[in-house]
Amino acid sequence: MIENLIVQKFGGTSVGDPERIRNVAARIKSYHDRGHKVVVVVSAMGKTTNNLISLATEVADIRPKREMDMLLATGEQVSIALLAMALHSNGVDAISFTGSQVKILTDKNFSNARIEKIDTKVLENALNRGTVCIVAGFQGVDIEDNITTLGRGGSDTSAVALAAALGAKECEIYTDVDGVYTTDPNKVPEARLMQKISYDEMLELASLGAGVLHSRSVEFGKKYNVIIHVRSSFHYSEGTRVVPEEQVMEKLLVTGVTLKNDESRISLTDIPDRPGIAAAVFEVLAKIGANVDMIVQSTGQNKLNTISFSVLRKDIDECEIALNLLLKEWGTGLMSIEKEIAIVSAVGVGMKSHGGIAAKMFNAFANEGINIEMISTSEIKISCVIEKAAGEKALKLLHKVFELEKSVT
Amino acid sequence: MIENLIVQKFGGTSVGDPERIRNVAARIKSYHDRGHKVVVVVSAMGKTTNNLISLATEVADIRPKREMDMLLATGEQVSIALLAMALHSNGVDAISFTGSQVKILTDKNFSNARIEKIDTKVLENALNRGTVCIVAGFQGVDIEDNITTLGRGGSDTSAVALAAALGAKECEIYTDVDGVYTTDPNKVPEARLMQKISYDEMLELASLGAGVLHSRSVEFGKKYNVIIHVRSSFHYSEGTRVVPEEQVMEKLLVTGVTLKNDESRISLTDIPDRPGIAAAVFEVLAKIGANVDMIVQSTGQNKLNTISFSVLRKDIDECEIALNLLLKEWGTGLMSIEKEIAIVSAVGVGMKSHGGIAAKMFNAFANEGINIEMISTSEIKISCVIEKAAGEKALKLLHKVFELEKSVT
Numbered sequence: 001m002i003e004n005l006i007v008q009k010f011g012g013t014s015v016g017d018p019e020r021i022r023n024v025a026a027r028i029k030s031y032h033d034r035g036h037k038v039v040v041v042v043s044a045m046g047k048t049t050n051n052l053i054s055l056a057t058e059v060a061d062i063r064p065k066r067e068m069d070m071l072l073a074t075g076e077q078v079s080i081a082l083l084a085m086a087l088h089s090n091g092v093d094a095i096s097f098t099g100s101q102v103k104i105l106t107d108k109n110f111s112n113a114r115i116e117k118i119d120t121k122v123l124e125n126a127l128n129r130g131t132v133c134i135v136a137g138f139q140g141v142d143i144e145d146n147i148t149t150l151g152r153g154g155s156d157t158s159a160v161a162l163a164a165a166l167g168a169k170e171c172e173i174y175t176d177v178d179g180v181y182t183t184d185p186n187k188v189p190e191a192r193l194m195q196k197i198s199y200d201e202m203l204e205l206a207s208l209g210a211g212v213l214h215s216r217s218v219e220f221g222k223k224y225n226v227i228i229h230v231r232s233s234f235h236y237s238e239g240t241r242v243v244p245e246e247q248v249m250e251k252l253l254v255t256g257v258t259l260k261n262d263e264s265r266i267s268l269t270d271i272p273d274r275p276g277i278a279a280a281v282f283e284v285l286a287k288i289g290a291n292v293d294m295i296v297q298s299t300g301q302n303k304l305n306t307i308s309f310s311v312l313r314k315d316i317d318e319c320e321i322a323l324n325l326l327l328k329e330w331g332t333g334l335m336s337i338e339k340e341i342a343i344v345s346a347v348g349v350g351m352k353s354h355g356g357i358a359a360k361m362f363n364a365f366a367n368e369g370i371n372i373e374m375i376s377t378s379e380i381k382i383s384c385v386i387e388k389a390a391g392e393k394a395l396k397l398l399h400k401v402f403e404l405e406k407s408v409t
Numbered sequence: 410m411i412e413n414l415i416v417q418k419f420g421g422t423s424v425g426d427p428e429r430i431r432n433v434a435a436r437i438k439s440y441h442d443r444g445h446k447v448v449v450v451v452s453a454m455g456k457t458t459n460n461l462i463s464l465a466t467e468v469a470d471i472r473p474k475r476e477m478d479m480l481l482a483t484g485e486q487v488s489i490a491l492l493a494m495a496l497h498s499n500g501v502d503a504i505s506f507t508g509s510q511v512k513i514l515t516d517k518n519f520s521n522a523r524i525e526k527i528d529t530k531v532l533e534n535a536l537n538r539g540t541v542c543i544v545a546g547f548q549g550v551d552i553e554d555n556i557t558t559l560g561r562g563g564s565d566t567s568a569v570a571l572a573a574a575l576g577a578k579e580c581e582i583y584t585d586v587d588g589v590y591t592t593d594p595n596k597v598p599e600a601r602l603m604q605k606i607s608y609d610e611m612l613e614l615a616s617l618g619a620g621v622l623h624s625r626s627v628e629f630g631k632k633y634n635v636i637i638h639v640r641s642s643f644h645y646s647e648g649t650r651v652v653p654e655e656q657v658m659e660k661l662l663v664t665g666v667t668l669k670n671d672e673s674r675i676s677l678t679d680i681p682d683r684p685g686i687a688a689a690v691f692e693v694l695a696k697i698g699a700n701v702d703m704i705v706q707s708t709g710q711n712k713l714n715t716i717s718f719s720v721l722r723k724d725i726d727e728c729e730i731a732l733n734l735l736l737k738e739w740g741t742g743l744m745s746i747e748k749e750i751a752i753v754s755a756v757g758v759g760m761k762s763h764g765g766i767a768a769k770m771f772n773a774f775a776n777e778g779i780n781i782e783m784i785s786t787s788e789i790k791i792s793c794v795i796e797k798a799a800g801e802k803a804l805k806l807l808h809k810v811f812e813l814e815k816s817v818t
Contacts, residue, residue, distance in 0.1 A: 059494055067497070074487050084476045098479075
């Protein structure tokens with residue numbers, strides 16, 4: 001247990017150029033000077049990862065994941081070295097570590113590896129000497145010393161996992177937004193910054209495209225009771241803390257509302273109603289790498305089934321080709337496609353204990369003439385598919401109906 | 410002992426862009442297809458290392474060497490990953506390794522580390538499976554798992570050291586020139602590509618600025634009897650083999666002649682003739698990081714000494730300030746500086762057994778009215794300082810006088 005330990009993670013935008021790296025160093029120094037032991041996790045600078053991917057695409061058609069991880073891991077290695085230098089230039093003793101040096105042990109699942117264990121000895125030794133530790137995010141090492149990466153946004157997970165391994169109470173995730181809002185402030189001006197949100201709500205919001213935190217980092221936080229503080233790297237105001245459910249004072253019925261509008265809907269009707277049919281559909285889609293989101297199935301008349309689901313719009317043409325082959329094979333079934341849909345969702349732990357949320361949502365849509373095409377619910381979430389044109393209107397409506405602009409968490 | 414093993418090193422120019430990386434992959438494939446086991450060492454792409462150094466300079470005033478090594482090592486890591494992908498795209502099984510993964514154990518002398526030991530197990534396993542091994546040049550790892558680098562041009566040394574450790578007979582160094590010439594072909598059109606040259610001659614030529622090979626790589630080759638084959642990556646012609654002295658068929662009196670013209674001369678006259686004086690001078694110069702090359706000392710009248718030496722012209726102003734302070738301290742001595750000089754040298758193992766080379770050189774200069782200001786000799790080298798304006802003329806003269814355009818090695 002290290003006293004006064006804080007773990008801070010800075011994303012790619014926060015270290016996007018030399019000046020920003022110096023700003024980050026100044027912020028770290030302010031914590032160091034106040035007696036904190038500081039562990040910093042950084043991402044690759046700005047567009048580095050995308051540039052490396054483009055370079056690989058230019059060089060080779062076949063890009064083994066092991067080699068992609070070898071390539072992409074350099075991005076964070078550049079950031080940690082530069083940030084360590086910036087701290088030295090500020091009179092702060094600092095040392096950088098790659099994922100391999102720490103070591104952050106992962107499974108062998110290149111490009112999407114999971115952290116299995118973190119050896120904290122090398123960090124603890126440095127921290128106890130008063131040295132700031134700068135750790136490369138997004139990367140780890142497998143048992144055979146291969147470099148692995150954790151997938152897009154994986155630096156969040158690196159940071160929370162390090163906080164958990166080191167016994168830190170809080171992990172600060174610095175980003176280019178102020179925290180987590182009740183909805184997208186670009187679409188709804190009344191959107192309000194939340195002070196607190198539970199892990200589960202954050203997970204639903206993340207998977208719904210709120211996109212502030214890597215989902216796996218929230219799972220880690222929940223599992224090891226690490227508070228995740230999402231805040232801006234451009235000023236010193238507090239942001240949003242992702243906390244255990246019992247720490248959310250007032251359990252709001254609805255915490256946040258979200259909108260996704262880059263999806264399409266596919267419905268397969270009159271398909272056979274026998275075991276293995278749904279499996280066949282989603283195996284075909286998995287094989288072509290389509291991103292399937294909402295899935296709804298219901299049995300109709302004549303023992304014939306309907307399955308509807310949403311996929312990312314960019315995958316729709318490939319899905320259509322693959323599914324047509326499947327229907328041909330079955331000799332039955334019709335496919336209908338709606339290219340442009342919106343998925344509007346409401347999330348809140350309060351739903352667990354309160355009924356009536358769904359009815360309130362459906363009524364609000366009905367009163368405004370918004371037609372609901374598909375509904376899917378979880379314990380703390382209700383999602384509706386509507387036509388794309390009505391998306392933003394529906395989002396604003398829900399934000400108002402659930403009084404999100406007023407509530408205080 | 411691995412049958413049919415070859416070690417190939419490709420420099421930064423050879424892997425300077427995606428197309429060149431694919432060309433290198435095609436060349437490696439041609440060796441692989443002929444049944445060779447191939448180990449490839451690569452440098453960072455083109456200007457990568459310089460760009461990283463500029464970036465560090467922009468970010469920080471204080472740049473600890475450990476962190477610079479962390480930073481610069483990413484350049485080669487990018488190259489190995491891309492080359493491995495290019496080979497896979499060519500249907501060749503390949504795997505990349507960082508210096509740390511191999512592992513290439515070095516001392517702790519960051520930015521200029523020396524290789525102490527290479528663990529060949531991981532490479533041997535891959536080679537025995539028929540996999541091409543791509544190893545990051547220029548970098549290693551110290552006993553505490555810190556990333557180290559071997560200094561500019563260190564990839565040559567990585568390659569020769571790997572060849573030695575793996576028991577390879579020859580190490581191919583691919584570069585953007587055709588091999589080692591009797592002198593700079595840009596300055597003397599009659600310059601001739603040598604088929605063979607001894608390690609010692611190559612060492613003298615390298616230190617004289619022929620600049621084709623990293624000196625330490627030649628020392629490694631000499632120590633472990635690895636033939637170094639310097640050749641072009643742009644075509645398939647053979648280049649120059651650096652070999653043990655006994656393999657150079659005909660021991661030429663002079664093998665090559667070189668010219669350096671980025672130096673200045675400093676002479677300190679009438680300085681005290683007592684122990685420690687020379688040491689004091691060169692300690693002062695070492696402290697300011699000046700690159701001292703030739704040193705000549707002679708005792709004059711009155712027990713007062715003269716020391717003359719050459720330094721890189723870019724260091725001359727700093728040297729002048731530092732030495733003026735020293736002369737003031739001593740209370741005696743005069744400094745004269747000639748900013749623009751040329752150093753012309755002749756190198757050849759034949760000098761060991763033949764006298765008269767120096768005389769031939771001095772006579773040739775005298776006949777052409779070239780004044781010699783300083784002379785320095787080693788067992789296989791004679792260097793003269795002359796005025797800068799006469800440099801190229803002197804170089805051509807020596808090339809002709811020693812009949813370098815005719816000889817066959």
